[in-house]
Amino acid sequence: MLRKVRIVLAGLCFVGITLLFLGIGRDWWGWLAKLQLLPATMRVIGGAALGNIAVVLCILLLTLLLGRIYCSVLCPLGVFQDIVLWLRRTLGRWIKPLRKRFTYNKEHKVLRYVVLAAFIACIVAGVQFAVALLGPYSAYGRMVTAIVGNGPAPLIITACVTAVVIIACSALWGRAWCNTICPVGTLLGTISRYSILGIKVDEDKCIKCGACSRQCKASCIEPGTLSIDRSRCVDCFDCIDSCKKGALSFGKVSARPAIDKKEAEGGNDAGRRAFLGGSAILLGTAASGTLARAQVNMKVDGGLAEVLPKEPVERTPGLVPPGARGLKAFYQSCTACQLCVTACPNGVLRPSTDLEHFLQPQMGYENGFCRPECTACSDVCPAGAIRPVTKDEKTLIRIGTAVVNQYLCLAAKQEAECGNCARHCPTGAIIMTSVDGVRRPVVAEEQCIGCGKCEYLCPSRPVSAITVKGLETHISK
Amino acid sequence: MDRRSFLKQSGAAAALAGLAACSGPTKDNQAAIHEELTTDGPMLQNYPGIGVLGYGCMRWPMIKDSEGKDVIDQEAVNSLVDEALAHGVNYFDTSPVYLRGDSERATAEALNRHPRESWLLATKLSNFSDSSYANSVRMYRRSLEIFKTDHIDYYLLHAIGSAEDFKRRFEDTGIMDFLVKERESGHIRNLGFSIHSHKEGFDSMMELHPKYHWDFVQIQMNYIDWTHAGGRNTNADHMYEQLAARDIPVVIMEPLRGGALASLTNSQTERLKAIEPDRSVASWAFRFVGSFPKVLTALSGMTYRDHLVDNLKTFCNFKPLKEEEFALLEEIADEQSRFPLVGCTGCEYCMPCPYGINIPGVFRFYDKSVIEGSFVKGPEQEHYARARKRYLLEYDKAVESVRQADHCIACGQCAPHCPQHIRIPRELKRIDDYIESIRQETL
Numbered sequence: 043m044l045r046k047v048r049i050v051l052a053g054l055c056f057v058g059i060t061l062l063f064l065g066i067g068r069d070w071w072g073w074l075a076k077l078q079l080l081p082a083t084m085r086v087i088g089g090a091a092l093g094n095i096a097v098v099l100c101i102l103l104l105t106l107l108l109g110r111i112y113c114s115v116l117c118p119l120g121v122f123q124d125i126v127l128w129l130r131r132t133l134g135r136w137i138k139p140l141r142k143r144f145t146y147n148k149e150h151k152v153l154r155y156v157v158l159a160a161f162i163a164c165i166v167a168g169v170q171f172a173v174a175l176l177g178p179y180s181a182y183g184r185m186v187t188a189i190v191g192n193g194p195a196p197l198i199i200t201a202c203v204t205a206v207v208i209i210a211c212s213a214l215w216g217r218a219w220c221n222t223i224c225p226v227g228t229l230l231g232t233i234s235r236y237s238i239l240g241i242k243v244d245e246d247k248c249i250k251c252g253a254c255s256r257q258c259k260a261s262c263i264e265p266g267t268l269s270i271d272r273s274r275c276v277d278c279f280d281c282i283d284s285c286k287k288g289a290l291s292f293g294k295v296s297a298r299p300a301i302d303k304k305e306a307e308g309g310n311d312a313g314r315r316a317f318l319g320g321s322a323i324l325l326g327t328a329a330s331g332t333l334a335r336a337q338v339n340m341k342v343d344g345g346l347a348e349v350l351p352k353e354p355v356e357r358t359p360g361l362v363p364p365g366a367r368g369l370k371a372f373y374q375s376c377t378a379c380q381l382c383v384t385a386c387p388n389g390v391l392r393p394s395t396d397l398e399h400f401l402q403p404q405m406g407y408e409n410g411f412c413r414p415e416c417t418a419c420s421d422v423c424p425a426g427a428i429r430p431v432t433k434d435e436k437t438l439i440r441i442g443t444a445v446v447n448q449y450l451c452l453a454a455k456q457e458a459e460c461g462n463c464a465r466h467c468p469t470g471a472i473i474m475t476s477v478d479g480v481r482r483p484v485v486a487e488e489q490c491i492g493c494g495k496c497e498y499l500c501p502s503r504p505v506s507a508i509t510v511k512g513l514e515t516h517i518s519k
Numbered sequence: 520m521d522r523r524s525f526l527k528q529s530g531a532a533a534a535l536a537g538l539a540a541c542s543g544p545t546k547d548n549q550a551a552i553h554e555e556l557t558t559d560g561p562m563l564q565n566y567p568g569i570g571v572l573g574y575g576c577m578r579w580p581m582i583k584d585s586e587g588k589d590v591i592d593q594e595a596v597n598s599l600v601d602e603a604l605a606h607g608v609n610y611f612d613t614s615p616v617y618l619r620g621d622s623e624r625a626t627a628e629a630l631n632r633h634p635r636e637s638w639l640l641a642t643k644l645s646n647f648s649d650s651s652y653a654n655s656v657r658m659y660r661r662s663l664e665i666f667k668t669d670h671i672d673y674y675l676l677h678a679i680g681s682a683e684d685f686k687r688r689f690e691d692t693g694i695m696d697f698l699v700k701e702r703e704s705g706h707i708r709n710l711g712f713s714i715h716s717h718k719e720g721f722d723s724m725m726e727l728h729p730k731y732h733w734d735f736v737q738i739q740m741n742y743i744d745w746t747h748a749g750g751r752n753t754n755a756d757h758m759y760e761q762l763a764a765r766d767i768p769v770v771i772m773e774p775l776r777g778g779a780l781a782s783l784t785n786s787q788t789e790r791l792k793a794i795e796p797d798r799s800v801a802s803w804a805f806r807f808v809g810s811f812p813k814v815l816t817a818l819s820g821m822t823y824r825d826h827l828v829d830n831l832k833t834f835c836n837f838k839p840l841k842e843e844e845f846a847l848l849e850e851i852a853d854e855q856s857r858f859p860l861v862g863c864t865g866c867e868y869c870m871p872c873p874y875g876i877n878i879p880g881v882f883r884f885y886d887k888s889v890i891e892g893s894f895v896k897g898p899e900q901e902h903y904a905r906a907r908k909r910y911l912l913e914y915d916k917a918v919e920s921v922r923q924a925d926h927c928i929a930c931g932q933c934a935p936h937c938p939q940h941i942r943i944p945r946e947l948k949r950i951d952d953y954i955e956s957i958r959q960e961t962l
Contacts, residue, residue, distance in 0.1 A: 338657045339649035342620035343936075344867035345589070349875035349921050410920070415959045452928070462928040501874050501928050 044292055045279035048114055056121040063186035065384045068422060075424040077101070077116055078179040079226050081377050085426030087165070088375035094426060102233060109234040113220055113227060113276040119178035120220055120276065122185075123212035127259055130213050143256040144216050146264045149271055154221070154228045161225040174378030174401045175200075178224055179424075181208070183379040184401065197380075197393045197401060216259030221274040231273035240295040241275055241282070243268045247289035254281035254290055350503040352408035357442075361405035361492065361512035363391065363412065364439040365420035365431040368515035376427035378402045382419035388412065390494070391419060407494030407510060412441075414468055414493065437468065438519040442492025442510040444472065444485045450507035454482035463496035463508050472496055472508075483508065491519070560836025562607025566768060566815050569639065572805070572834040573610035574603055575772070576626045577617045577866065578820030591618060591625040599827060600629035604637060606831050610816040612641040612770075614677060615658055627666045640666055641673035641770075643713065644698070647936075650688040656697060663706070670705060673770070674698065675737060676712035678868075678938055682723035685712075699731065709734035713772065714758075715938035717751045725761050735815055736762055737770040739938075741780060742807045742848040744773070747856040750940045759811060768815035771808045775819065777864025780804040784890055787851050794844065801826075802833045807848055810839040860886050861946050862939055869933035869943060877922035878933060878943060884917040885950045895957050907957055914954060924951035
């Protein structure tokens with residue numbers, strides 16, 4: 043019964059979060075993202091917001107009460123591993139090599155806490171890279187985003203490596219990833235070691251057949267001693283159903299930790315090699331062959347002129363969305379879950395490929411601009427890296443400044459009477475003015491909010507003549 | 520279960536995608552859906568031997584070639600031409616500049632599969648960019664070469680814009696004398712012109728009739744342009760009367776106004792269908808032009824077989840409009856002239872825009888939304904949020920974002936090419952402002 047409830051709840055959360063990453067039904071299950079521990083914690087670290095403190099406390103208290111139910115229901119990566127296991131078990135009915143039982147393993151305590159300590163150190167030191175790689179929510183988000191084919195090559199490659207590691211790990215060793223590497227798992231495990239409720243064994247009914255131990259994907263039931271390592275138990279309740287004698291139940295357990303005496307040697311679990319690849323963006327410019335037209339001069343009608351795609355521009359400082367308050371604040375809180383990248387309807391946000399902010403989002407205005415009426419990223423961000431802003435607030439936040447390159451500007455070069463940037467600037471920051479007798483655009487820096495409409499609409503291709511560079515600290519007008 | 524259904528769905532999607540990729544560009548299987556024509560009567564002819572339904576070769580169907588470029592679907596053109604000829608459509612109108620300069624070649628390829636005497640060739644001297652004598656003669660000879668013929672049945676001075684335009688491109692260069700000589704020697708059977716001009720321009724061309732003897736004149740005529748041409752275009756009623764008075768045969772272009780008259784507002788459609796429930800909305804536009812006895816032929820750019828079949832239904836066993844039906848169309852024209860339409864006919868003379876804007880695409884989307892009533896009126900309208908979302912989605916679908924109106928830099932290079940004299944940059948700006956106000960919800 044408990045197991046079925048767990049499966050139903052986990053299924054609902056999993057589908058919701060997956061759809062969220064696919065950009066479907068944000069209004070319905072957007073709240074699921076806010077219940078994720080790591081993003082919520084980052085949000086609290088980045089500056090308290092009452093709701094997020096409540097979320098973190100609730101999860102911790104829930105764990106203290108029930109154990110790691112979070113890992114079996116709310117964590118999408120955990121549920122994903124359960125699905126892999128279910129698949130293996132189902133296929134195992136017909137394919138013999140897949141048939142495999144679990145066996146009890148000792149806890150890799152040293153490795154667990156070393157990873158957790160290193161992870162916390164990374165957060166403190168601001169090495170967001172580690173948060174992006176190891177955060178379970180981010181890892182899952184990355185995989186879904188990559189399946190849909192969004193994102194640059196490094197994102198997809200990292201997602202593939204993540205998927206391979208996670209699938210292999212879970213298929214071979216059950217919840218070994220969660221119980222050895224995952225920092226969230228270790229943190230919650232530390233609490234659940236002392237949880238009030240947990241799986242317990244009725245010694246009178248138990249015949250020591252070991253069925254539960256073989257069923258336990260967390261490998262945490264020691265068959266001989268009847269002890270259950272609650273720091274690794276993820277409350278899946280599979281063991282309860284597996285016991286033919288009904289010896290296992292979920293209820294109040296003694297306050298004493300189940301296993302605390304044994305030292306475990308660090309095992310050599312599957313590591314993760316971060317794959318870093320520079321993105322080679324090749325712009326295929328189709329050679330436009332002109333038809334031989336028997337020496338007759340004529341302008342022929344119809345057809346569309348080729349429009350060169352715009353090349354990404356190097357921006358220093360980088361651009362991050364309104365609500366981020368600035369580069370430092372943004373990069374400290376962001377867990378690189380890709381939710382904002384999926385949510386951005388304007389093609390502006392994309393995962394960064396540079397090492398310093400690997401996979402954390404950055405902005406670019408080649409395919410669109412940060413539209414004044416859109417607050418999608420700030421609405422979805424679960425980590426508080428992009429704080430909620432209203433439409434009105436948004437148009438008053440300066441996130442960057444437009445800079446004109448007069449060597450590319452069609453007006454400055456006197457190739458066309460353009461002025462498209464000035465015509466479209468929502469704040470009137472761009473003025474067409476006469477410089478040495480040539481009409482060209484100039485920017486009133488203080489008026490410019492860095493929305494990028496000018497850059498997006500600039501006819502100069504493949505590089506816009508007006509580009510936006512970010513502001514280290516965002517300024518509210 | 521989630522996993523299973525996910526696999527099922529993605530598997531099905533992959534299979535579909537694979538199928539689509541294998542089948543390549545989809546083409547109507549002409550043989551499979553061959554609808555029997557109800558052509559119990561002969562093709563209408565006002566002048567012996569010339570079908571009043573003429574083929575405009577400016578809108579041939581396109582497909583993607585192996586490199587993904589748009590090219591004319593020759594196979595489809597051939598079968599359209601075959602079917603048209605079989606039903607008495609024998610006047611084919613093209614130009615060296617149509618369809619990126621490829622229309623003459625494709626049309627010739629289809630027509631030359633039939634005896635030369637079975638079709639009438641109309642092509643044009645489209646000497647817009649280089650109107651020198653030498654270049655004009657080359658253009659003329661090239662047309663003869665492409666059609667592998669020694670005579671052109673109807674040769675047009677392409678798109679006269681004004682008296683000055685005629686003088687500059689044709690008289691001053693001396694090419695008029697050349698063309699008149701070619702007519703005398705029989706290489707040009709009929710010499711005429713097409714015109715998109717204000718009234719003065721048209722009248723001055725009429726004054727030249729005694730000098731050049733125009734064998735025919737091609738004008739834009741339909742029930743809108745009859746008395747509501749608008750802008751600096753001449754009403755068709757004036758042009759038709761002037762031509763009829765001089766006994767000059769009239770060739771009609773844009774009888775459907777670039778397809779705009781195939782789709783009217785609901786109430787207008789209702790009134791037409793109440794009279795002829797089984798006839799298309801478009802058929803009314805063709806019956807309008809077909810009802811004038813001086814019409815030599817009315818050109819229709821029938822891209823698809825459906826267009827051809829529908830038009831054949833109209834012109835075989837033709838029923839001229841009755842008095843009250845004329846009045847109804849006049850009423851509809853009156854209503855249409857009050858809509859904020861751009862009035863683009865999609866001729867693509869303005870294209871390609873050097874900055875990549877899909878000018879006719881933007882105008883088509885906008886005009887269609889005005890006529891169909893799908894445009895966004897404001898927050899107080901019913902289902903406003905849905906209408907807004909849908910409108911913006913459809914705009915993005917109709918026109919690629921980098922080719923939308925906001926990318927127009929107002930360089931104005933397009934405007935002089937427009938035969939409808941649309942102030943293109945200004946209209947694009949108007950549409951962009953409207954769409955931006957929908958996006959920002961400041962409508």
